[in-house]
Amino acid sequence: MMLKNNRLFHILGTQRLAAVVALGALYLFFCALGDNFAAYNTFVSILDSSYYIGFLAIGVTFVIITGGIDLSCGTVMVCCALISGTLYFKLGVPMWLCLLLCVAMGGLFGLCNGFMVAVMKLPAFIATLGTMMVTRGLGSIVTATASVTFPPRSAGDGWFRGIFKMMGDGLPGGGVPTGFLLLILLAVIMAFFLNRTRPGRYIMALGSNKEATRLSGVNVVKWEALAYVISGLFAGLAAVAYASIYSTVLPGTGNGFELDGIAGTVIGGTSLSGGVGSIAGTLIGVFIMSVLKTGLPFVGLQPHYQLFFTGFVLVAAVFADVLNRRRRGT
Amino acid sequence: MNKPILTMDGIGKRFAGVRALKDAHFDLMRGEIHALMGENGAGKSTLMKILTGIYARDEGSITFEGRPVTFKNPREAQEAGIVIVHQELNMINHLTVAQNVFIGREPMRGKQIDDGKMNRDAQVIFQKLGIRIDPKAVMGSLTVGRQQLCEIAKAISTEASVIVFDEPTAALTDSEIEDLFAILLDLRGRGIGIIYISHRMDEIKRITDRVTVMRDGAFVDTLMTADCTKDDIIRRMVGRVVYEDPKHRSEAPADAPAALSVRHLRAGSMVKDVSFDLRRGEILGLAGLMGAGRTETARAIFGADKLDGGEILVNSRPRRIRSPRDAAAAGIAYLSEDRQRYGLLLEKDIAANITLASLRKFAKGASLDKAEEGKEARRHIERLRIKTPSERQEVRKLSGGNQQKVVIGKWLTHDSRILIFDEPTRGIDVGAKAEIYTLMRELVRQGKSILMISSELTEIMRMSDRVAVMCEGRVTAEIPIEEATQEKIMHAATRREARSAS
Known part of the structure; x- marks a missing residue:
């Protein structure tokens, strides 16, 4: 109750506040226990491992706010990366166009999801599960199951890797994480979109009460579909980030990334029942997972412990939300 | 015993x-x-x-x-x-x-x-x-x-x-x-x-x-x-x-034109043949027993459910209404009896609820003008006497009467001319009830028209300028308030198809 009067509490909301505290505590924990965890390079690698999950999570936040789910964003990401890589190598499409097409394809898959959910009224879980399987298969079909290696930094067409990490003379050894700045920039834009524009308000409203929103004369079909398109576009963007951070993209992968994105979103306080959520929370959630992933090896644990602990964090975060709701009597 | x-x-x-x-x-x-x-x-x-x-x-x-x-x-x-x-x-x-x-x-x-x-x-x-x-x-x-x-x-x-x-x-x-x-x-x-x-x-x-x-x-x-x-x-x-307070005379202007006319409306299994006129500045009470098809009629007029036949005229001009959006654009508002389910975003604040149907008005370029939104909300809080600490209060924390006022505020913001109230005071305590009634009277005095569905005969008798009675998907009587008695209304409400045909 004392917390009620705390301004910070009001601004962030309980769960988000808890998430910020957890993020800080985790970081300090690893700094204290792990040698060199506090080093610049480590910090950069935390950020490196969060770009594409961050993009996925921002996109999927919109879908979850509508009360839906997007299981396909991980495989859409890999599929888009594979197709655009194939366009570049096999058809000689210029790199800049490949990258644009990559994002556009993501949007197109999102539109398919949006159509199935908002117009055909399929359950989001099933519709996006279908898209997940289709895109996972499609990536393999297009590449004939060969992996795609995007040009390295040294090659002329490797310039795009610099979007996410600048390296070079006079720059620190780990490079400058420009991708991080890009992620923050897009997060700010999308937070503005969600909270301060008409479409954002409608997406929030229909997640809160779809029928009441429809009966207020709002075109809920359009705005619900838009949420999936946004998720798709961000999956396309994540594909660009993924391609520029990792040297090789393997067909048949991408499963599980969507769950990282969803987990980040939910840890950040977005409610799976819709109507409640924030981009800032989602970013915090994603960083919590990245810190875990990067930090655990520093205290002598293998990376797969990340999954193990993320599971606990996820359940604890959602349980905190459930408790909070119960206390408020909703 | x-x-x-x-x-x-x-x-x-x-x-x-x-x-x-x-x-x-x-x-x-x-x-x-x-x-x-x-x-x-x-x-x-x-x-x-x-x-x-x-x-x-x-x-x-x-x-x-x-x-x-x-x-x-x-x-x-x-x-x-x-x-x-x-x-x-x-x-x-x-x-x-x-x-x-x-x-x-x-x-x-x-x-x-x-x-x-x-x-x-x-x-x-x-x-x-x-x-x-x-x-x-x-x-x-x-x-x-x-x-x-x-x-x-x-x-x-x-x-x-x-x-x-x-x-x-x-x-x-x-x-x-x-x-x-x-x-x-x-x-x-x-x-x-x-x-x-x-x-x-x-x-x-x-x-x-x-x-x-x-x-x-x-x-x-x-x-x-x-x-x-x-x-x-x-x-x-x-x-x-x-x-204590039945209406003895219609307070609506006698020569007012029809604001909303419905002709031979058919929808689903509950609305079989509904025709009536709602005049400008009038409260038309829609009475009937449960299951008479009144709510279904309202939802059909509002485009919430599919229309199977018939015609809807707004200000004597036929309007195609295929969705709540069309209805809202035609100036029609529907205030459901189940406000929490069909009328409100419970975990959103009063301001967001009040502007939901007319968000376009609050757009400044790409962004929403939150200051203007807050101002509009405060205007309604004052005018409708909504009891709340601020316009940023979540709607679920309000009482039933205040929630109803928020829904009314939503449609007033949208400047709807025709308001369909479905059980306007259901679940609302006695004090707030009187306030809702006063508000409804004010609205018709300002030239708005109200179709009021109510299962409470006292409410029908107290508020209506005219009473239409439905039974089994049809309008079985239209009674001016001067001639309306509870017996007459109940009689029409139980008049079944077979008997009304003879």
């Missing part, structure tokens, strides 16, 4: 600050059919939900078979011998009749459900009741009336000593009602106490022994049915209200 089997005394209950029950009283003898009457919202259902452990009471005592009791949930009440046959059916459609009757207490043979015994036991109960229903039939294949009989069979099979019937005849045909009455009399003969909730006066006179009347959540009187007239009961039900 002997000693009461059940006594409820001084029962009080509040919901979110609204008083639903205050010093309610009820007692029941063995072998008695005791009617519980009152208008919608008088507190009958709440009292029964407290009795059967669905709600916890705030004050008062319940004595059952000589011992003070408190049931924490319906199961405890059922085990003690008190069951309720709900108005809305609680049957699982894809299970069989017998499976439904014995759900949760299936006869077992070892670890297995003994289906044979279950079917035989169900058969025995049906025989005792004198009804012919196959225990192996799938519930969903039965008519509503027969499902209701199954519900009764279920209640009886628990060896209950008190059975509550909540408007059991609402969905039954005449012959099914006769069957039900025979069953009730038989149960009475076996010493079971029956609480009978109904609005149908002739049923009450026919089969009950006593009548307890409630009003505004409080006990009014208990009468011996044989010694009282219908008027005695009605007078106690309506109290002073109806005599």
Whole structure:
């Protein structure tokens, strides 16, 4: 109750506040226990491992706010990366166009999801599960199951890797994480979109009460579909980030990334029942997972412990939300 | 008569600050059919939900078979011998009749459900009741009336000593009602106490022994049915209200043009042929019993449900309305009786709710003008006298009356000219009710038009300038308020198709 009067509490909301505290505590924990965890390079690698999950999570936040789910964003990401890589190598499409097409394809898959959910009224879980399987298969079909290696930094067409990490003379050894700045920039834009524009308000409203929103004369079909398109576009963007951070993209992968994105979103306080959520929370959630992933090896644990602990964090975060709701009597 | 089997005394209950029950009283003898009457919202259902452990009471005592009791949930009440046959059916459609009757207490043979015994036991109960229903039939294949009989069979099979019937005849045909009455009399003969909730006066006179009347959540009187007239009961039900403030003359301008005209509207199974005119500056009351198709008519006009035929004219010009969006654009607003489900974003603040239908007005370039939104919300909070600390208060924290005002504010922001109020004061306490009424009168004085669906005759008589009555998907009467009486309205509300055709 004392917390009620705390301004910070009001601004962030309980769960988000808890998430910020957890993020800080985790970081300090690893700094204290792990040698060199506090080093610049480590910090950069935390950020490196969060770009594409961050993009996925921002996109999927919109879908979850509508009360839906997007299981396909991980495989859409890999599929888009594979197709655009194939366009570049096999058809000689210029790199800049490949990258644009990559994002556009993501949007197109999102539109398919949006159509199935908002117009055909399929359950989001099933519709996006279908898209997940289709895109996972499609990536393999297009590449004939060969992996795609995007040009390295040294090659002329490797310039795009610099979007996410600048390296070079006079720059620190780990490079400058420009991708991080890009992620923050897009997060700010999308937070503005969600909270301060008409479409954002409608997406929030229909997640809160779809029928009441429809009966207020709002075109809920359009705005619900838009949420999936946004998720798709961000999956396309994540594909660009993924391609520029990792040297090789393997067909048949991408499963599980969507769950990282969803987990980040939910840890950040977005409610799976819709109507409640924030981009800032989602970013915090994603960083919590990245810190875990990067930090655990520093205290002598293998990376797969990340999954193990993320599971606990996820359940604890959602349980905190459930408790909070119960206390408020909703 | 002997000693009461059940006594409820001084029962009080509040919901979110609204008083639903205050010093309610009820007692029941063995072998008695005791009617519980009152208008919608008088507190009958709440009292029964407290009795059967669905709600916890705030004050008062319940004595059952000589011992003070408190049931924490319906199961405890059922085990003690008190069951309720709900108005809305609680049957699982894809299970069989017998499976439904014995759900949760299936006869077992070892670890297995003994289906044979279950079917035989169900058969025995049906025989005792004198009804012919196959225990192996799938519930969903039965008519509503027969499902209701199954519900009764279920209640009886628990060896209950008190059975509550909540408007059991609402969905039954005449012959099914006769069957039900025979069953009730038989149960009475076996010493079971029956609480009978109904609005149908002739049923009450026919089969009950006593009548307890409630009003505004409080006990009014208990009468011996044989010694009282219908008027005695009605007078106690309506109290002073109806005599205090009915409208004697239409306050609408006599020569006003029609703001909304509906011609031969058809929609779904509930709206068969509806025509009426709503004039500018008028409150048209739409009366009728439950299931008459009034809400469905409103939803069809508003584009919420699909229209199968007919014409809608706004200001004498035909309008194609295929979605709530079209309706809102035509200046029509629909304020549902279930505000929480169909009207509000509960976890959003007042400002977001009030601007939801007209967000375009608050767009400044790509972004929303939050300052302007807040200003608009504060304007409505003041004008509609919404009780709240600020416009950023979440709507779920408001009382029912204030929530209704938020919905009204939403449509005023949108500048809707035609307001369809569906049960405008349902679930709203007495004080806020009067405020809503004042508000509605103000709105029509400003030239807006109101179609008011209401099941409360006092509300119809108090607010309407004209009354349209619906029965079974058709308008069966249009009565100017000067000529309207409760009897006339009730007569039209029960005028069935066959009779109205002749």
